[in-house]
Amino acid sequence: MTDLSAYKKIKGTQDIFGKEIDYWKYFEEKANDFMGRYAFNEIRTPIMEQTELFHRGIGEGTDVVQKEMYTFDDKGGRSVTLRPEGTASAVRAYIENSLMNMGSPIKLYYNGPMFRYEKPQSGRLRQFHQFGCEIFGTADVLADAELISIAHNLFSEIGLRKYTIKINSIGKKEERENYIKALKDYYGNYLSEMCDDCKVRYENNTMRLLDCKIDTQYAKNAPSILDFLGEESKKDFENLKKYLDILGVPYVVDPGIIRGLDYYNNTAFEIEHELLGAQGVIAGGGRYDGLVSEIGANPTPAVGFAIGIERVILSMKAEGIEVSDESPVDVYVIFSGEEAKKEALEISNELRKRGINVFMNISSRNFSAQMKHSNKINSKFTAIIGEDEVKEKIITFKEMSNGEQTKVEKNWFLEIIEEKLKKQ
RNA sequence: GUGGCUAUAGUUCAGUUGGUAGAACGUCGGACUGUGACUCCGAACGUCGUGGGUUCGAGCCCCACUAGCCACCCCA
Numbered sequence: 001m002t003d004l005s006a007y008k009k010i011k012g013t014q015d016i017f018g019k020e021i022d023y024w025k026y027f028e029e030k031a032n033d034f035m036g037r038y039a040f041n042e043i044r045t046p047i048m049e050q051t052e053l054f055h056r057g058i059g060e061g062t063d064v065v066q067k068e069m070y071t072f073d074d075k076g077g078r079s080v081t082l083r084p085e086g087t088a089s090a091v092r093a094y095i096e097n098s099l100m101n102m103g104s105p106i107k108l109y110y111n112g113p114m115f116r117y118e119k120p121q122s123g124r125l126r127q128f129h130q131f132g133c134e135i136f137g138t139a140d141v142l143a144d145a146e147l148i149s150i151a152h153n154l155f156s157e158i159g160l161r162k163y164t165i166k167i168n169s170i171g172k173k174e175e176r177e178n179y180i181k182a183l184k185d186y187y188g189n190y191l192s193e194m195c196d197d198c199k200v201r202y203e204n205n206t207m208r209l210l211d212c213k214i215d216t217q218y219a220k221n222a223p224s225i226l227d228f229l230g231e232e233s234k235k236d237f238e239n240l241k242k243y244l245d246i247l248g249v250p251y252v253v254d255p256g257i258i259r260g261l262d263y264y265n266n267t268a269f270e271i272e273h274e275l276l277g278a279q280g281v282i283a284g285g286g287r288y289d290g291l292v293s294e295i296g297a298n299p300t301p302a303v304g305f306a307i308g309i310e311r312v313i314l315s316m317k318a319e320g321i322e323v324s325d326e327s328p329v330d331v332y333v334i335f336s337g338e339e340a341k342k343e344a345l346e347i348s349n350e351l352r353k354r355g356i357n358v359f360m361n362i363s364s365r366n367f368s369a370q371m372k373h374s375n376k377i378n379s380k381f382t383a384i385i386g387e388d389e390v391k392e393k394i395i396t397f398k399e400m401s402n403g404e405q406t407k408v409e410k411n412w413f414l415e416i417i418e419e420k421l422k423k424q
Numbered sequence: 425g426u427g428g429c430u431a432u433a434g435u436u437c438a439g440u441u442g443g444u445a446g447a448a449c450g451u452c453g454g455a456c457u458g459u460g461a462c463u464c465c466g467a468a469c470g471u472c473g474u475g476g477g478u479u480c481g482a483g484c485c486c487c488a489c490u491a492g493c494c495a496c497c498c499c500a
Contacts, residue, residue, distance in 0.1 A: 011491070063498050067425075085500085114500080119425075121494065130500060197497065205498090213496080260499060270500095281500060308500030336458060367458045375460035386458050398459070405459080 012126025023313045026323040034154050040107040045089040051079040057088035059262025068116040082115035086132045095297040104137030123279030123311045132306035139301035141236045144267040145243035151283050152249045159321040162274040168257035169237040171229045179228040180206045207258040224255045263288040275318035283307040332374035333360040335385040
């Protein structure tokens with residue numbers, strides 16, 4: 001090998017190809033198909049937005065906004081940010097295009113890259129991909145239940161088994177404020193004995209005190225958000241559980257589920273995979289009734305969730321789920337000689353017209369090398385066209401799995417190979 | 425942002441108390457008569473992550489940087 005280029009991919013980014021891309025195709029195809037069954041429509045928004053949208057939508061105080069955004073000024077001096085998540089853009093698009101006119105409730109899904117400046121580790125990249133769903137225009141928890149069941153059914157459809165759906169309600173704003181007050185009262189007694197992170201959490205992110213990994217003993221007797229819910233929130237949460245039961249969605253109630261972004265209220269949920277380690281949350285979401293008005297339109301209730309595609313693929317691998325080749329080669333066409341080349345071109349063309357995947361030799365190599373390549377890329381059949389074949393008006397083809405070789409008249413070749421492929 | 429571990433051929437790794445690099449697989453070619461996967465033979469490919477330092481001498485020791493992995497923080 002000659003000198004390798006000095007260019008390397010940017011930290012926390014990934015080239016996706018080969019066997020890896022098969023997993024992506026598998027997930028994306030299943031997911032797209034799946035959304036159709038629930039009558040969702042796809043939306044594609046820009047991967048960058050005005051910075052202000054995210055400040056407003058995600059919350060000034062969040063880690064995402066404070067330290068994780070890719071923000072820069074464009075040549076016109078406008079502050080632009082690579083989207084760190086999909087919901088803010090979806091809400092912006094919903095408002096900007098008056099999608100409510102299409103008949104509420106509106107159900108949208110998206111799939112694309114997100115950017116967060118974080119320290120990479122397994123299941124966490126700086127450019128990562130989310131598949132997300134949003135429902136605008138209904139406050140009924142039927143929508144929440146539909147979303148959770150979508151996530152569950154999609155995961156089981158792709159073969160995942162070892163995950164847990166955790167649900168919670170974080171209540172309305174006032175309920176949550178009361179709860180945080182109570183939490184502060186409770187944790188205030190122990191603060192001096194707790195870890196440094198917890199001291200910071202106490203001030204900025206009080207509910208996160210519950211899932212500290214060091215000072216676990218205090219969480220047991222801490223007040224629960226569920227005791228602070230008002231009548232309406234309580235009823236909603238009860239209904240959510242009821243609907244999930246009817247839909248056969250397994251879940252556990254976990255009062256420790258707190259969504260990190262400011263816009264959430266009431267329903268919060270996470271799906272955690274058992275085999276993934278620290279970054280095990282493969283999907284997360286909840287209700288965000290306040291966000292649409294926050295961004296400047298009439299108050300509109302909304303719910304959504306996002307799936308981390310990289311993490312789902314890690315889960316699939318951890319569970320040993322196999323996926324097939326993205327573009328398997330049905331027939332590899334090899335030839336030798338000028339006349340044979342002409343026939344190879346014609347035959348390849350005909351095969352492709354019939355929907356057969358063909359790799360025709362396109363380099364100047366001898367039979368042996370061509371056959372080797374055919375084997376290397378795992379083709380099912382190799383069609384051989386040499387001088388003898390041209391003379392006798394036949395085509396020789398070889399079944400690569402067992403080495404069986406057959407000669408057929410040219411006219412019959414297409415039919416026969418089509419039949420053979422069907423049987424596989 | 426904090427902490428720990430790591431960095432040698434395309435890949436996985438070996439390299440003994442510091443004396444200027446090796447294996448396997450892969451790639452390419454040959455034995456093979458127009459025919460791969462098996463077997464045998466041969467070849468190409470590395471300024472040992474980058475930059476400094478210690479030393480007569482560094483892949484091996486020290487420092488910095490970069491990148492990767494793992495955990496924390498946080499999140500998908």
